[in-house]
Amino acid sequence: MPTILITGASRGIGRRLAELYSAGGWEVISACRNPAGCDPVGEPLALDVGDAGSIAAAAKALSGRSIDVLWNNAGIYIDKGQALKDLRAEDWLESFRINTIAPIMLCRALLENVAASGLRKLAFTTSKMGSVALNSGGAYEYRSSKAALNMAVSSLAQELAPRGIRTVVLHPGWVRTDMGGAGADIDTTQSAAGMKSVVDGLAAGQTGQFFNYDGKELPW
Secondary structure (H helix, E strand, O other), X not given: OOEEEEEOOOOHHHHHHHHHHHHOOXXXXXXXXXXXXXXXXXXXXXXXXOOHHHHHHHHHHOOOOOOOEEEEOOOOOOOOOOOHHHOOHHHHHHHHHHHHXXXXXXXXXXXXXXXXXXXOEEEEEOOHHHOOOOOOOOOHHHHXXXXXXXXXXXXXXXXXXXXXXXXXXXXXXXXXXXXOOOOXXXXXXXXXXXXXXXXXXXXXXXXXXXXXXXXXXXXX
């Protein structure tokens, strides 16, 4: 039975991913800050992705255990709708800490768990708002933190390819969640199912690409 660890699994896209993988017979590790309060799918894991001590504790708890897919899904969007004049440096730094730095630090901590697995995949929920080519302006903090994540994962892909570890960044679409809002285009099922199909379908040696949830490759 393959194993997946999903961050931000308490609600929204992360929870739906957990439900779909669990229904498919996978062993699911649902990571959230307070498992007791989130009714996790599968096995709960207490993890605050922005806290180095929490990452270290999670890595210790999972020591020696293989993880076929590590899905970095947790993220924040602090500056939604904010104008340039309203931006705060501390919020911008927090966006980078959670959206950019935390996923790479977690990958580093659990790298050997993934390397020991049969599938060896790293998935990252990003956003097409992090695409320089598709930039329509605004959302300085969120866009730049996701663009930086994309670049970091591109570097990660090159470094880990010789070990047979595949990476992919995925735009989930505009999804009806707390972050996306009620007026978004698609629901969590369509988003999660589409991204799952992309990750499940990654061929041997296929790594370092940026996909839409429907499988269309996006420009960086």
